[in-house]
Amino acid sequence: MVTSGDLPGLELPSFDAHSDLDGLGAVELPHPTQDLDGDGLLDTVTTGTDHAMQVWTDLDHDGFADHMTVVDSGGDYSAWEFHHNPDGTTAWVRTDEGHLGGK
Numbered sequence: 001m002v003t004s005g006d007l008p009g010l011e012l013p014s015f016d017a018h019s020d021l022d023g024l025g026a027v028e029l030p031h032p033t034q035d036l037d038g039d040g041l042l043d044t045v046t047t048g049t050d051h052a053m054q055v056w057t058d059l060d061h062d063g064f065a066d067h068m069t070v071v072d073s074g075g076d077y078s079a080w081e082f083h084h085n086p087d088g089t090t091a092w093v094r095t096d097e098g099h100l101g102g103k
């Protein structure tokens, strides 16, 4: 089990479901610890605080996160994708947001 305190070299800012990732830029995932899609290659790092948990996934294994999902302790969530624009710029784009069911 990996906690946020056990991620050497990974200094990701802490986000909640209402954070705006504008200007964040590429997020390096040098040491993925989980295999989210089950292809046998580690691709995902989970970080978090008492208030929110972030799941960063590097789907194409280039060492940089392509997706981020954040769920805060109140059940609100948002999902982001890292886009490479034709003009060479990059941006995080929110693809989903909402509230998890349950309590």
Ligand SMILES: [Ca+2]
Residues within 6 Å of the ligand: 035, 036, 037, 038, 039, 040, 041, 042, 043
């Ligand atoms: Ca994988």
Ligand SMILES: [Ca+2]
Residues within 6 Å of the ligand: 057, 058, 059, 060, 061, 062, 063, 064, 065, 066
């Ligand atoms: Ca990637």
